[in-house]
Amino acid sequence: xxxxxxxxxxxxxxxxxxxxxxxxxxxxxxxxxxxxxxxxxxxxxxxxxxxxxxxxxxxxxxxxxxxxxxxxxxxxxxxxxxxxxxxxxxxxxxxxxxxxxxxxxxxxxxxxxxxxxxxxxxxxxxxxxxxxxxxxxxxxxxxxxxxxxxxxxxxxxxxxxxxxxxxxxxxxxxxxxxxxxxxxxxxxxxxxxxxxxxxxxxxxxxxxxxxxxxxxxxxxxxxxxxxxxxxxxxxxxxxxxxxxxxxxxxxxxxxxxxxxxxxxxxxxxxxxxxxxxxxxxxxxxxxxxxxxxxxxxxxxxxxxxxxxxxxxxxxxxxxxxxxxxxxxxxxxxxxxxxxxxxxxxxxxxxxxxxxxxxxxxxxxxxxxxxxxxxxxxxxxxxxxxxxxxxxxxxxxxxxxxxxxxxxxxxxxxxxxxxxxxxxxxxxxxxxxxxxxxxxxxxxxxxxxxxxxxxxxxxxxxxxxxxxxxxxxxxxxxxxxxxxxxx
Ligand code: ADP
Numbered sequence: 079x080x081x082x083x084x085x086x087x088x089x090x091x092x093x094x095x096x097x098x099x100x101x102x103x104x105x106x107x108x109x110x111x112x113x114x115x116x117x118x119x120x121x122x123x124x125x126x127x128x129x130x131x132x133x134x135x136x137x138x139x140x141x142x143x144x145x146x147x148x149x150x151x152x153x154x155x156x157x158x159x160x161x162x163x164x165x166x167x168x169x170x171x172x173x174x175x176x177x178x179x180x181x182x183x184x185x186x187x188x189x190x191x192x193x194x195x196x197x198x199x200x201x202x203x204x205x206x207x208x209x210x211x212x213x214x215x216x217x218x219x220x221x222x223x224x225x226x227x228x229x230x231x232x233x234x235x236x237x238x239x240x241x242x243x244x245x246x247x248x249x250x251x252x253x254x255x256x257x258x259x260x261x262x263x264x265x266x267x268x269x270x271x272x273x274x275x276x277x278x279x280x281x282x283x284x285x286x287x288x289x290x291x292x293x294x295x296x297x298x299x300x301x302x303x304x305x306x307x308x309x310x311x312x313x314x315x316x317x318x319x320x321x322x323x324x325x326x327x328x329x330x331x332x333x334x335x336x337x338x339x340x341x342x343x344x345x346x347x348x349x350x351x352x353x354x355x356x357x358x359x360x361x362x363x364x365x366x367x368x369x370x371x372x373x374x375x376x377x378x379x380x381x382x383x384x385x386x387x388x389x390x391x392x393x394x395x396x397x398x399x400x401x402x403x404x405x406x407x408x409x410x411x412x413x414x415x416x417x418x419x420x421x422x423x424x425x426x427x428x429x430x431x432x433x434x435x436x437x438x439x440x441x442x443x444x445x446x447x448x449x450x451x452x453x454x455x456x457x458x459x460x461x462x463x464x465x466x467x468x469x470x471x472x473x474x475x476x477x478x479x480x481x482x483x484x485x486x487x488x489x490x491x492x493x494x495x496x497x498x499x500x501x502x503x504x505x506x507x508x509x510x511x512x513x514x515x516x517x518x519x520x521x522x523x524x525x526x527x528x529x530x531x532x533x534x535x536x537x538x539x540x541x542x543x544x545x546x547x548x549x550x551x552x553x554x555x556x557x558x559x560x561x562x563x564x
Contacts, residue, residue, distance in 0.1 A: 224291025
């Protein structure tokens with residue numbers, strides 16, 4: 079199959095969260111299954127800083143946007159390991175900016191994000207026609223590329239080039255829908271009927287890109303089976319009924335882990351490598367990290383790690399609420415995250431209050447993220463909702479049992495440890511409140527002192543295969559069935 083994967087992030091070039099990880103690894107997994115895979119990504123300034131523009135501009139073209147003629151260039155990066163063509167759409171006015179979605183100067187999203195990603199979608203469709211490369215499947219990811227499905231079913235409806243092309247939209251998080259003022263709709267160059275009240279791109283008086291993708295994509299995937307059910311009920315962020323209408327075409331496929339990046343036996347970022355048959359390196363990681371971040375080295379005390387965006391979704395409120403009780407325990411904790419300033423300030427205040435117990439880092443730091451996975455004894459993810467979640471899967475591989483709220487992908491990947499049978503890989507709590515979170519954490523803290531059971535728990539997680547092998551095959555089968563009319 080010819081598969082075109084489009085999205086707004088791709089690790090390691092540009093990543094703000096799990097979407098970047100997925101688009102950094104799924105294409106290679108699909109390539110391994112024998113598919114011809116190409117990708118498109120915007121050429122952001124941050125990419126220019128890592129890979130200065132070379133002689134790899136392969137074409138120049140212009141688009142007739144509603145605002146006038148807009149030039150773009152296409153740069154080709156060839157990933158030597160996987161032979162996937164990675165195409166970057168270059169337009170400095172739209173993408174040569176300091177931030178990705180967010181303008182650091184105004185502390186808010188770029189006001190023209192609608193126009194930027196509409197341009198990106200149109201440039202992709204234009205470019206593949208010029209390349210005469212007809213994809214069987216276009217795999218869209220989140221609201222940024224949802225408009226491709228809309229353009230194909232409206233403006234491009236009679237375009238023979240796309241006659242056999244099918245679209246599959248993966249929704250990584252319903253909380254981000256790409257909502258914009260209707261007054262700006264004309265910038266997209268789409269029929270007005272789409273945003274009439276209750277139209278396929280209208281929601282609560284606004285233009286809604288994700289709703290457009292849900293309305294017009296041939297199939298819809300979300301990133302775990304539990305989340306696929308949840309979003310039809312109360313986690314659809316206002317689009318529940320739209321999703322219910324498409325229930326026959328909606329399914330859940332859990333994201334895979336890229337074990338060439340996240341594997342304690344090979345990880346280049348950590349202090350010492352280790353594996354299931356020899357865990358001694360894990361202790362080295364803990365001692366070295368505690369030294370590096372300035373917490374006292376107390377190897378019998380469990381170190382709790384968190385790596386997270388600091389937004390309401392991630393359940394930081396539960397930690398703030400329960401801080402006094404939490405830190406009554408003999409524990410240490412390290413938190414790495416960026417996001418809402420209010421949460422950063424409150425966490426910073428907490429670390430001042432408990433200087434020997436809590437260290438916080440407010441930056442995006444890939445190396446520190448790996449070190450925290452390797453050094454921690456327990457990984458905490460008290461997310462209010464979690465479509466898939468990657469960090470709990472990384473922590474399982476790193477022998478760092480996760481404590482998680484039983485929702486979405488967390489519920490699908492973490493099993494409560496049973497001290498009788500020795501089965502299970504972590505700790506879950508049902509109700510989203512600090513009391514339930516503390517109860518699950520306390521179960522973990524107590525078991526940590528029972529070395530034999532704890533080692534069994536660690537190994538149960540490390541043994542699991544949560545790689546892309548299975549999930550990429552599920553995507554492959556879904557694409558094949560779609561093409562054969564299923
Ligand atoms: P989400 O996509 O909602 O942010 P996921 O768990 O799916 O959550 O993926 C988050 C990814 O982003 C993980 O790879 C995690 O390690 C990474 N990450 C989040 N915050 C940071 C940070 N401050 N520094 C480094 N990596 C981070």
